[in-house]
Amino acid sequence: xxxxxxxxxxxxxxxxxxxxxxxxxxxxxxxxxxxxxxxxxxxxxxxxxxxxxxxxxxxxxxxxxxxxxxxxxxxxxxxxxxxxxxxxxxxxxxxxxxxxxxxxxxxxxxxxxxxxxxxxxxxxxxxxxxxxxxxxxxxxxxxxxxxxxxxxxxxxxxxxxxxxxxxxxxxxxxxxxxxxxxxxxxxxxxxxxxx
Numbered sequence: 001x002x003x004x005x006x007x008x009x010x011x012x013x014x015x016x017x018x019x020x021x022x023x024x025x026x027x028x029x030x031x032x033x034x035x036x037x038x039x040x041x042x043x044x045x046x047x048x049x050x051x052x053x054x055x056x057x058x059x060x061x062x063x064x065x066x067x068x069x070x071x072x073x074x075x076x077x078x079x080x081x082x083x084x085x086x087x088x089x090x091x092x093x094x095x096x097x098x099x100x101x102x103x104x105x106x107x108x109x110x111x112x113x114x115x116x117x118x119x120x121x122x123x124x125x126x127x128x129x130x131x132x133x134x135x136x137x138x139x140x141x142x143x144x145x146x147x148x149x150x151x152x153x154x155x156x157x158x159x160x161x162x163x164x165x166x167x168x169x170x171x172x173x174x175x176x177x178x179x180x181x182x183x184x185x186x187x188x189x190x191x192x193x194x195x
Contacts, residue, residue: 009029009045010029013025018053018056018061018062018066019062019063019066021066021068022068023068023069023070023071023072025068026046026049026068026069026072027072029045030042030045030046030072030075031075033045033075034075034076039075039076040076040078042074042075042076043074043075043076043078046069046072046074046075049068049069050067050069053066053067053068053069054067090112093108093112093189094109094112096189097109097189099189100189101178101180102163102164102165103164103165103174103175103178103179104179104180105163106160106161106163106164106173106174107121107122107174107179108189109160110157110160110161113154113156113157113160114136114151114153114157116138116151120138120142121173121174122174122176122179123138123142123172124136124138124172124173124174125171125172125173126166126170126171126172126173127171129153129161129173134152134153134154134158135150135151135152135153136150136151136152136153137149137150138150138151161173165178
């Protein structure tokens with residue numbers, strides 16, 4: 001997120017006190033993003049700035065009213081993605097996963113068979129998986145909407161997990177050190193699925 005801030009915000013913001021940044025300053029940056037053809041990125045940036053100022057207010061670094069997002073609407077309305085993969089696309093995607101290391105392969109295939117967010121799967125811990133009931137309990141702290149829940153791991157999901165190397169003492173199912181640039185891997189998989 002620090003990288004995103006440095007890439008998205010004007011350099012002059014870095015030398016200014018948080019309380020000096022106004023809603024007008026923020027609107028100018030968001031409008032520039034929209035003009036550059038990145039309205040969804042502008043929404044993400046607005047949310048990031050809000051989180052930073054909320055944290056700063058909690059730490060008593062700025063007053064709560066200093067948040068420049070107050071009164072600034074999202075630059076664009078986002079629509080939910082409802083496209084469904086065809087059977088042939090799923091087959092090609094499944095086969096393409098085998099070209100990646102076992103961690104990236106398992107992570108991507110689990111996304112398909114569990115319909116869980118990739119970020120939540122990256123937070124999967126062995127201790128949260130019950131081998132008897134076959135439920136994976138996702139703690140609220142790891143969920144985007146802060147609502148913890150349980151996911152039933154069907155036979156296909158359990159097979160995927162059996163294919164993921166489990167290192168002694170490892171807590172995470174998909175350790176960052178073995179995932180590499182998983183986003184790049186996802187792009188490679190997507191490229192291989194094209195007809």
